[in-house]
Structures are given as C-alpha cells and as structure tokens.
Amino acid sequence: MPVLARVSVRSVERLSPSFARIELVGDDLADFGTDGPTLDQRIKLMFPASPGVLPELSHDWYTDWLALPEEERPRMRTYTIRSIEESAPSTSSGHRIEKRLYVDFVLHPGAHGPGSDWAGVAKPGDEILVAGPKIGEEYGGTEWIPGDASRLLLVGDETAVPAVVSILESLPADATGSAFLEVPVAGDVQEVSAPAGMDVTWLPREGAPVGGPAVAAVGGLLGFEVKPDDVTSVEVVDPDLWETPVYSSSGETFAAEDGSANGAAGGGDDEDGRYAWIAGESRMVTALRRHLVNELEMPRKQVAFMGYWREGVSMKG
Ligand SMILES: Cc1cc2nc3c(=O)[nH]c(=O)nc-3n(C[C@H](O)[C@H](O)[C@H](O)COP(=O)(O)OP(=O)(O)OC[C@H]3O[C@@H](n4cnc5c(N)ncnc54)[C@H](O)[C@@H]3O)c2cc1C
Structure with a gap:
C-alpha cells in the first residue's frame, strides 16, 4: 500500500x-x-x-x-x-x-x-x-534498469534533471558513459556529483526549440545525422509516450531470447554494453526514439523512453 x-x-x-x-x-x-x-x-x-x-x-x-x-x-x-x-x-x-x-x-x-x-x-x-513509496514495500515507479551495461547514456530536459542527477549520484565509481541535460538557460546548470567516467554535459537551450540541443548532442555522440527540424517536425506524439524494456504505452511488445514478450532489461556485453534512459518533452523523446530504435536498431531492452510532459498540453491526473 x-x-x-x-x-x-x-x-x-x-x-x-x-x-x-x-x-x-x-x-x-x-x-x-x-x-x-x-x-x-x-x-x-x-x-x-x-x-x-x-x-x-x-x-x-x-x-x-x-x-x-x-x-x-x-x-x-x-x-x-x-x-x-x-x-x-x-x-x-x-x-x-x-x-x-x-x-x-x-x-x-x-x-x-x-x-x-x-x-x-x-x-x-x-x-x-x-x-x-513505503519503506519495505514493493511500489515500482522507477525505470532505471541498466543491468550490467558498461556504457550508460542518460538524456533529460529540465523536468528530468532531478531524476538524472539522483541517478548520477547513485552510480558505482567505475561507471562509464554520458549524460546530457538540456535546461532553459545557462543559469540553470547545477553542480553534479558523478563518477569520473561519466561525461556530464549541460545544454542550455537559450530560446532554441525544446529538445533540439539534446537531439543534436546525442547525434554527435552516436553518429546519426541530425536535421534542424528533427524535433519540431514530430507530429504524431503518443499521448502517454512510455516505452521501457518492461512496458510500452503503444502496446508494442518485443521478444526476449526465451520467447517471452519482455526480456530482462539492460545492456550486456552481447548487445554492445549500451543502455539508454531518455526522458523529457514528448517530441524530443519521440525524435530520439526514431534515431536510436529505427535507425541505429538499438534493441528495445536497452532503452527506456519516457515522455515527462508535452508542450501545449496539460498533464491532467
Ligand atoms: C515520471 C515523471 C517525473 C517528473 N518529475 C518532475 C520533477 O521532478 N520536476 C518537474 O518540475 N517536473 C517533473 N515532471 C514533469 C511534470 O509532471 C510536467 O511538467 C507537468 O506538466 C507539470 O504540471 P503543471 O501543472 O506545471 O503543468 P500542466 O497543467 O501539466 O501544463 C500546463 C501548461 O504548461 C506547460 N508545461 C508543462 N511543463 C512544462 C515545462 N517543464 N516547461 C514549459 N512548459 C511546461 C504544458 O505544455 C502546458 O501548456 C515529471 C513527469 C513525469 C512523468
């Protein structure tokens, strides 16, 4: 309870x-x-x-x-x-x-x-x-499941800064990877405590379209081509965009090695060791999903995409 x-x-x-x-x-x-x-x-x-x-x-x-x-x-x-x-x-x-x-x-x-x-x-x-959550009881409500992934990628806009910063603070000292934090202005950059192997990059938007700086930065890291309208051209946004290794708001399933609908989350060595956690404005998240899953063919069990808010839409109850 x-x-x-x-x-x-x-x-x-x-x-x-x-x-x-x-x-x-x-x-x-x-x-x-x-x-x-x-x-x-x-x-x-x-x-x-x-x-x-x-x-x-x-x-x-x-x-x-x-x-x-x-x-x-x-x-x-x-x-x-x-x-x-x-x-x-x-x-x-x-x-x-x-x-x-x-x-x-x-x-x-x-x-x-x-x-x-x-x-x-x-x-x-x-x-x-x-x-x-209640101490000592199962509650759920977290999506950070990196398994034994060796290369971590965290991407969040301002609404996901509290989550990303908390995750970074909890990582083991030998964790490696990148974190991109897009915020409205340079004055929003915070001190972060993260392992030395985690590259933390703050991306002040300073009036650019929401999600643009984050998509460009991830493109630079993973080597996909970024178009200026990658985010703004996203028209159909899943109203409750939530695609994680164990849940899909669109009802999409993926087969695990054992044939069950959902396999273990996280990126092991057999899957290039990468695990990505991405949260923020839904168009940004959708644009990154297209690049990572459709274009780079990253296995679904290695990524969590979460729409935390939608520009112009009230997130009622
Ligand atoms: C799992 C999860 C965790 C979250 N954690 C946090 C958190 O720790 N801190 C936090 O601040 N938010 C967090 N959010 C996001 C927050 O729930 C939404 O931003 C929510 O819309 C805020 O409610 P509101 O009443 O301010 O605006 P709403 O009534 O939902 O929306 C009213 C208007 O405000 C706009 N709006 C909403 N959010 C923003 C924004 N960030 N910037 C500009 N315009 C906006 C909407 O597009 C809409 O036009 C989280 C969301 C999820 C799903």
Whole structure:
C-alpha cells in the first residue's frame, strides 16, 4: 500500500531561474521512502483545487480522488523525489525521527499549470498531498534498469534533471558513459556529483526549440545525422509516450531470447554494453526514439523512453 501523506512546505529555495527546491514535512512521511537510492522514483503530488482546500483521502486515495466532483479534486501531477533526509534521532525519549522530502519543481510561468503555479508562490505552511513509496514495500515507479551495461547514456530536459542527477549520484565509481541535460538557460546548470567516467554535459537551450540541443548532442555522440527540424517536425506524439524494456504505452511488445514478450532489461556485453534512459518533452523523446530504435536498431531492452510532459498540453491526473 503506497503512502498518502499530507505535507506542508517548510522551506523554498530558488535554485536558479527555472528551478525551485521545496522542502516538505509532515507526520505522514514517517514510513515514506525507498529501501535503496531513490533514482528516478516518481511520486504523485496533489495541489489544492482552490487555495488552502485539501480533502481527506483514505489510503485507497485514488478511488477517493476519482469519486470527488471534478471541481473539488486536487490537481494531480507527477514529480520525482529529489531526496529524502532524516533528522538525527534525539537522545531524549519520545522524539520521532523527522523526514524531509525535497522536490525540485520546474517553474514555467509562461504556461500556467497547477504544479508550476503552486511552486512559484509556495510559502512555509502551504499544504499538498503526496502519494508515493513505503519503506519495505514493493511500489515500482522507477525505470532505471541498466543491468550490467558498461556504457550508460542518460538524456533529460529540465523536468528530468532531478531524476538524472539522483541517478548520477547513485552510480558505482567505475561507471562509464554520458549524460546530457538540456535546461532553459545557462543559469540553470547545477553542480553534479558523478563518477569520473561519466561525461556530464549541460545544454542550455537559450530560446532554441525544446529538445533540439539534446537531439543534436546525442547525434554527435552516436553518429546519426541530425536535421534542424528533427524535433519540431514530430507530429504524431503518443499521448502517454512510455516505452521501457518492461512496458510500452503503444502496446508494442518485443521478444526476449526465451520467447517471452519482455526480456530482462539492460545492456550486456552481447548487445554492445549500451543502455539508454531518455526522458523529457514528448517530441524530443519521440525524435530520439526514431534515431536510436529505427535507425541505429538499438534493441528495445536497452532503452527506456519516457515522455515527462508535452508542450501545449496539460498533464491532467
Ligand atoms: C515520471 C515523471 C517525473 C517528473 N518529475 C518532475 C520533477 O521532478 N520536476 C518537474 O518540475 N517536473 C517533473 N515532471 C514533469 C511534470 O509532471 C510536467 O511538467 C507537468 O506538466 C507539470 O504540471 P503543471 O501543472 O506545471 O503543468 P500542466 O497543467 O501539466 O501544463 C500546463 C501548461 O504548461 C506547460 N508545461 C508543462 N511543463 C512544462 C515545462 N517543464 N516547461 C514549459 N512548459 C511546461 C504544458 O505544455 C502546458 O501548456 C515529471 C513527469 C513525469 C512523468
């Protein structure tokens, strides 16, 4: 059973022009968390439909949420755990360990949405609901499955920066590969802790079309030809683009060596050792999918493509 927590803002740190890091606290977070590194662990955040009004939801929260009249339903969006920290236990009796959940929000004031709008004005005491993993229980919600891949490729735009940075922090010291992080402006570049064998490249967009710099950079690395309209010409975007070794939003399957529909994820030595994790705006992800799977014929079990948001579309519930 996932944790459903009512949390309040303790602090807001404006990291850069496009990012706000929000610290969330609440007693309901006591059992919240993952057993290992949080990686790209996704969570659901629910923002008040009208200022300050949040319903009581039971642990069967999704059923309760659906049952609410639409105008009262908190607005739900998907985010990533940036980190969870715990206070040191006090020696005095009766003191509970306090957990703090950190989420890095992209602010996109030009395109209004409940998530970005809430984060843009959040202040201590403001409340939201969080649904996410419980310590010690299976939850899912991560897609980073590199297996024994020896050459890693991570590509993300600003919405995937929290996931990519968390994954980089968790890698073993001998990991090798490349990470490309496309962000709106140069001021959004962050310090990253990554193994020496991982080349981390930040790609400030500075007004270029979303996804253009990332597709060009991956083309340079893998040697495919990039056309100026590679991303902007993508017309048909799978509404819920999600293609991973174990799930396909289009229903596509692929045969594993043992004949089952889905084989083990990750790139072993027999498959050139490469594993790619790609997340961000859906056109960017679709353009990269075309290059990697259709053109370079990268096996599906070695790639995870995830549309985290779509330009001009609200990612309702
Ligand atoms: C697994 C997963 C993990 C994610 N993790 C994070 C995370 O940690 N931090 C984070 O900020 N986002 C994250 N996202 C992306 C986030 O869910 C979307 O950006 C979402 O659309 C934000 O909701 P909103 O209410 O701000 O905008 P919406 O109501 O969904 O959309 C309103 C308008 O805003 C535009 N818009 C949405 N996102 C952006 C953007 N980034 N830049 C410019 N315009 C935008 C839309 O195109 C639309 O026109 C994640 C998504 C997924 C699927």
